[in-house]
Amino acid sequence: MPQSPITHYAIVGAGTAGVTAAEAIREVDPSGEILLINGEQFPPYCRPLIVEVLKGERTFDQIHLRDADWYKEKKISLLNGDPATKLNTTEQTLELASGNTVRWDKLLVTPGSKPAFPRIDGLEDVPVFTLYRQEDVERLKPRCKPGAKAVLVGIGLIGLQAMSALREMGVDVVAVELQKKVLPLILDAKAAKYARQRIEESGVEVQLMTSIKKTWAANGLKHPYKALTSGGEEIMFDFLVVSTGMKPDFSLLEGTGIQTKRGIKVSGDMQTSVPNVYAAGDVTEYHDWTEGRSDVHGHWVNAYRQGRVAGLSMAGAKPVPYDPVYLNSLNIFGLPVITMGSSRVDRPKNAQVHVSDVPSRFAYTRMVLRDGKLVGATFVNDVNRAGVFQYLMREKVDIGDVVKSLFNREFLGMEFLYNHHEKAIRGDVEWPVSMDLIERYEKDQSHTRWGAKEKEQGNKK
């Protein structure tokens, strides 16, 4: 192979997409220079796990994405606490906050998303927190004392995590949600009912179809601040947590010509509209075939997979494009819930809905089929089989005929799954036919029960 010049890779953003991409690049290109630009002071960490740190179950040192040695071993230059400020796609350079300029041949942008704030009058007068970055946890943690009271705006994924952490630390929580159900982007009405029940059992006050209109400091009370809800109620609180969703962070892309709509538009190999610039992770917009529209869904599996595809294609390999499906696994105060695809739509068009519901056990399963193919599924409490359905959904397997039996607890239709995995299950083993086993069962008739002799024989086999 002719000696090729060293390629300079730059990765902006060191979330899971960025780190996975760096790993993938190194797999293909052993010599290229990889610069991983991390805007935060703290080395790359598992962002969803910050809530565990808030609860005090982990420390930040325990949620690193990779050990410090790993970056050395893979020869990845990690730049902490120096965010990229300006991107020039014509000259292929990147300006950093420290004033340095980085030249790149291939660039991956994984800026992720930033919290969206609702419009509330007087929000600047009260302590407001989000739960997204490491510094958010460090700011929020000292406030979380037993007896404190928090108002949580928005019951989505982060809201749920926040409230479970706050409750665990003894903080009283009033949670308001603008929509008619909790976790509106994930759950259908029935599942949301179970979720709400579980949330309320844990002591959180849930107010649906409510927003916060105004907040102000009201000194001299038990809790120093007050909020006015759209229902006209005044709530006293110590601090406010905002979890009204995320929006892609486009700040770096201004004036670069990289096409964006809801998120950054990418092709199958994660290239943006500008050559040599790739994007991955929560910032990208992709076609969600389960709902039949383009959307931005921030979630872990997607970020990891996209990061990997982006890394491989940047290094010149031809990766299999990742066809994303929106997947969520939540734990609602001990109630496991898994959803996939178009699970939030209550009355899906042109689709059949199959439901199995055992209220006394909180066990609820719902499947949405379009043309015999699974496009949405919800599992509440009974989650063990979710992976199988995720597979059937991803592979777009026609399960119209067997869906009823797939619902069964005893799982009729396992044969169906077996046929899909036969090679991995049976391998190339030369299996004995059942008749060969007779010898093993032919025992001395005088023995009425298993004795030492059989045990010994069994062990030999």
Added chain:
Amino acid sequence: MRRIYTNHLLCSGCRACSVACSVVHFGVADDARGAIQILRDPIAGFEYQALCRICEDPECVAACMAVALSIDRETGRVLFDRDRCIGCAMCVMVCPHHAIVPDRRAGKAIICDQCDGREVPACVTACSTGAIEFIEVEEEAGVKR
């Protein structure tokens, strides 16, 4: 490396393998906490043995947001760091083989480790019908899917 293969024709569905697995790993005889699970189809008389099939590009590793799962590049096996696991069930959600079970009691995932440290995995020794085999696999033999 060696792998566990199963044959549904020989499986009686007795779940001795699941019990053996939970005994070896957790010291309890609880088939629900075995890394091998037998799923029955009573009408067809079909037994499906669910356990880690060592995928080439494991979904579970991609999905693990606590980075508790990783791939052993030499053997292709999925390695599980139980201390890092937070029990989020992301791996349960993506495993196409029904191979990962949530341990509701401990709040951790349960995944087959081929009984690291034992010569032959517990499920293989426990199987009375020979439906589970532990055999040497050559990478070139095309066993990889």
